Amino acid sequence: MHAVRRTLAAAPLLLSFAVAALPARGEDAPSAPAEKETKSEAAPKEASRAKVKLPDGRVCREQSPQPFLIRGNWFPKTKDPEKLKEARKMLEDAIRYRTEKYGYFEGFGSPKLNPKAPKDYAKSTTFMGLTVRVHEKIIPALKCVEAALKSSPAGEEYKPKTIGGIRFKNTYRGVEVSNHVYGIAIDIEPDRNTCCGCVAPWNEHPLCKQKGKTVWERMAMPRSWVETFERFGFYWLGHDVLQDTMHFEFLGDPDKILEEPEQ
């Protein structure tokens, strides 16, 4: 889908074709190119908060998403060739990084960087009472979010009934590859937290028809959940032009999820 951005002249035709041809997935494609947020809004406030601990006593480290992994930064709204080049390099770096850390997904990057596939690292875990299959490296990050939710009123504010994790097909088109295939993205209750910038049926959800509402008001999940995820390296795709409110992806450093045990 995002290949249309490479050839601007053909964009309207390709866009309408691609939108019509796309399957109905949660994060497939924006209905139109638009302004995107380009940096993370998640600023850890470690000093002002008590540390979150896992039930086994390990201490969670707070971190922000890494900017070069944020999709909004790969498609800047500019014609400046230097900026476009920079953005393209960022996307290439992001593919390389994810391949090294999470596995090689066919068609993206090189298997020389990691001969294993993300599915080789996939494990089932639980999150707020729901079972989800994700990359084993991000399970501690999910557990940190869970521990933080449970130790605050946020844990009682919202009780999702469904959750999705790793997928084995890329739901993006073109140059982009979904973080679901790396097992580092989850979707929380898609039928109640929709994607108003995606293709139908997601953008036809009654929540998307409520004009004048903010993205926060067009989902069932409370803001407290988004803020809790953001403390531990997750990026919320509600910030993106897609407004994919169900979707969180771990864009922190998987080697820095927990604090080192004291010697």
Ligand SMILES: [Zn+2]
């Ligand atoms: Zn998703």
